[in-house]
Amino acid sequence: MNKLAFTGAGMAGAGGVGLGGYAAYTMVQPSNVKEALIKNNFKLTSDLKEQERSKAWTKVERTYKVEATNDTKIGNKEISTTTSQDIENWCKTALEVGVKDKSYESTYSKASRWCVIYTTISEKLTSENKKLSTSESSLKTKYEGMPEDLKKSITGETDQTGQKIKEWCENNAKRSFSGTQDTHYQNLIQYCLT
Structure with missing residues (x-):
């Protein structure tokens, strides 16, 4: 095989590997808030068993009423009147927000506070x-x-x-x-x- 053909075959192989690597890279990247939270080692409240989940949402409501600010508040309700059901419903929608959505960063930030399992003081x-x-x-x-x-x-x-x-x-x-x-x-x- 001449030197030019050998170089061309090598470049084609490298290009194929590069393209394959890029395809694999895009396949493992999160496509929405839920996948990003899981990739970042958060455990979702919605994944708990029913009885544990109900207690966890009640805990989130209590924490929300103490910690939420205008920047971290969800929905349009006043912080003091937001219920555990409101938070759970918001999380269901928020977890599906795509990474290319303009509200992704804000939604991810809020979801990482209100939609995941955490320990209280x-x-x-x-x-x-x-x-x-x-x-x-x-x-x-x-x-x-x-x-x-x-x-x-x-x-x-x-x-x-x-x-x-x-x-x-x-x-x-x-x-x-x-x-x-x-x-x-x-x-x-x-x-x-x-």
Whole structure:
């Protein structure tokens, strides 16, 4: 075989391998939000067994009402009136949004918060055998040692401080756990435990 033919055959082979590699690459790329979440090792709430799924959607609703902002809110309802069924229905639609859709990035970001299995701070505390204090007087004492910006976020009147901090602790325990260095987790450890 002459040198030119040998080079041509090599280039054709390389081109075929390149084309085959590209085809394989496109076959494994996610086509929608659901596939992208799974590829990124998220486990979907919708894949749970029925009884577990119902509890999980209720947990998502509680977390949603504490954590959702205008940027992470789903649908047109007020955050406080959004139900677990609203979130579940939104997720069913969101998981099918294609990667080429103009709303893909925003939808993926929201779905990675509201449509997947996660641990709450409360669950993390339970796994560490730690309990939230239910004593308003003990919580009121801890309130005095809080930084001013944290006190303002609780906004309790002096005679209701214990009750307000108890509610604040309970609400923050519903947040998703994102690590031991998370500010909400650290605040609960410092100011809300028995």
